[in-house]
Amino acid sequence: MLKRVCLIGLILTACFFKGAAQGPELGFKVIPLGVKGGIEEDNLSAYLLAAAGTDQYISLDAGTINSGIRKAIKAGILKGSAEEVLKNQVKGYLISHAHLDHVSGLIINSPEDSPKNIYGMPTVLGILRDKYFTWDAWANFANEGEKPQLKKYTYTALEENKEQPLAGTGMTVKAYPLSHVNPYQSTAFLVRNQDAYVLYLGDTGADAVEKSDKLQKLWMQVAPLISEGKLKAIFLEVSFPNEQPENLLFGHLTPKLFYQETKALGQLCKAGTLEKVSFIVTHIKPPAAKEVLIRKELKEGNRNQLKLIFPRQAELLKLD
Template sequence: MRKCFFTLIIFSSSIICSAQQSFKVIPLGIYGGGEESNLSSYMAAPANSENYVNFDAGTLRSGIEKAIKKGNFKGKSALQVIQENIKGYLISHAHLDHASGLILNSPDDTKKSIYALPSVAEILTDKYFSWKSWANFTDSGEVPHLNKYSIINLDAGKEIPMPNTDMYVTAFPLSHVKPYESTAFLVRHNSDYLLYLGDTGSDSIEQSNMLQNLWKQIAPYVNNQQLKGILIEVSFPNEQPDKSLFGHLTPKLLQSELNILNSYCQPEKLQQVPIIITHLKPVDNNIERIKKQLKEQNTLGVKYIFPVQGKKIDL
């Protein structure tokens, strides 16, 4: 009888642990420039699925090769993962450290969708997939269209499904040096959410309310423990002058923004949401300084995660 009871406890615990995991994120690129084989790019899928979307695509193939070496996508090549597992691209903005992997791998890719705000999609088709700089693999912009990628123009604040993923996405505009528009993507699977922010300046520097509006939108999901993670950039250490931020965050500015988000949340709820730090700029000793400053100024007691290229994060 005792043996049966012990087995039941172990089985029940495994169910509980499995139920707690909602998403998996595989970083293909974690830096905000400089190292071309490691630029902003994150695959994300429901925990029990192999059908991913990509948050940005600065690096693809070399990042997937790192992920394979770390035990992901067993039995597949990097190209097979691009062709078969990535079902769409969520492009926050069209700067090359967020889009170059998509462009360079497009000749070998399969048919799928690119999701973006209209201002971002316009840059992709006018400047990159334009026949002047690269073949137009999309269904928009300069003719002829090769129609490999369907451009899905997102309406801010409106949720839409992403076919073949069991996920839905809502876009929110961000300010990345006015008037340039970046994007936050709120992805939903069943009743759970994952938030990814492209490059963004602080509201106080950008003289906007875009982050404040986003925080108000996601606070209920924090309170209900439905938000499983936030991926947000910190590009520079605190010593970077405000005039030289160019629409990016520092540790003190992130702390200020998280304080605002926390003001909309119930006590101690935000501490349960992992904060994944993206887009660190690998210049001099920036990364070590950023990590040290984030830890020293963590007055809210949030859990910071510093992603490693190719290493899966379970959320």
Template sequence: MWKKSLALVISAALSSSVWASSFEAITLGSKGGIQDGNLTSFMLKSEADSNYVLLDAGSVVNGLIVAEEKGTFNGIEVPEDSPYTKVGYMLREKIKGYFISHAHLDHVAGMIISSPDDSNKPIYGLESTNKALMDNYFNWSAWPNFGNDGKGYKLNKYQYVNLMPEQWTPVSDTKMEVMALPLRHSGGRSTAFLMKNPAGEVFVYFGDTGPDLVEKASAMNNVWENLAPYVKQDKLKGIIIEVSFTNSTPDKSLFGHLTPNWLMKELSKLEELSGEGSLEGLNVVVSHIKYSLKKGEDPKEVIKAQLEEINDKGINFIYPTQGEKMSF
């Protein structure tokens, strides 16, 4: 009898764990440059879906290869009649769209390079981002035009979806919705994507961004204002946000990026809007750490130590490695 009771307890715990996981993210690229092959890109799906989308696409196929080698896709079966490898199947059948925060090369290179063997799918972005993709890359000069708009003959593999800021848009072939929130990035524009599942829970991904005070803008504050209601309802399940440089980097050299000090100052704004202690236990994935060619300490370890030293809010900071799976 006790064995049966123990089995029921274990089964209930496992079921509760699965049920409690609202989103799944897989790191295809964690760096902010200059390490080609490991540039910013995250697969994301809701617990209600079996399909993924990509949040930026700096590294795609190489990230899929690393993830497969680590066993991250072991639970996904390739149909017997599929002509593709596991990597090919993931790219062509399981990834249902790209969300591009801005058109800098370290956020789009993987998508561009893999496009000849990719399947038809949408590219979601602000109108200015999509225009930059068609003008600068898919233009028959840098690369063939795999889009449905832009210069020259259109191969129509990718369909541009222009997102209106602060409006919910359904995400094709998933049960998610997305809201685009503009960011400032060294005077230019970037994007935060707020993803919502059928339960009304949300996950937010930040493209490159500088702090409001340095950017002389209110873009970050606007994001916090949109997120605060979800924090109060305990429906913000996680954040992916960049910290490109250590605290030793002066403001004039940030070029639209964050440091540990600036990240904590920005997150303090979210706590002010949501209530004291509201960020305790919040999962915050630290991305886009710049790879360094210099001898000495690893920037990732320095940033980790600097964040831990000033983390007085009980935030759960996560430092992803390429190919790993995270649940939120």
């Protein structure tokens, strides 16, 4: 009997130390609250991102919030009421730029939200402060700008290539500028959970079209992480099919330009490593016929066999 008790004790001890050695989970989970660009106001750019094994989310952009949360609850990938998820599980917002299809959900849901941070580059926060959260346009739920300031939201400015914590999530972020109809800017966010990373790009044009070097500089920053196997996924937009004239791209990508940029990235990475990264294709614009064409052109142009993911609203993605 004593031997049996000792054996059980040894097994339990081994299991404990194995779990302790493993530590917190690497990787991420993503819940798309909205995936499209354009006119579908109940399905606009917003992705809940959390460290694997947690329900402490940062929202990557905030075009659609409540509608996406309700659909995710119905699908069984979020638990609780929509109010509980918004107030308790969404810990803050990373806003790439202040176009309405990326911030309208944040603004509309602000009366029902809980205190939290809005993270962004200073120019982005300035637009939220001076154009949206004003008493003429809505109400000032933030801690800066027109008075009275309701101080529900705290504007938290990001600096280029400086790592900053995302409160309540256990994750950190670095921000990098993008060109979105030069000289206007959007933002890329490099989010870290321990030794794992994801890269989210807001709306962006190709360097050649934008007469910019923003993407090349970003690729130089993240290529070492890809070569080391640490970057799990890249969220990258494709808004229009290849037939769209360059003068009507308005700071967006086509499948052809998508592959032009990923080729430039691949040239900076160790051979065979870019193919291990998941490319989450975002911001596809309606109508349905063009969406079908964009997917077709992306699949046909995928000569390097990149791992393409077409996210769907309220369908869980695991990145590990």
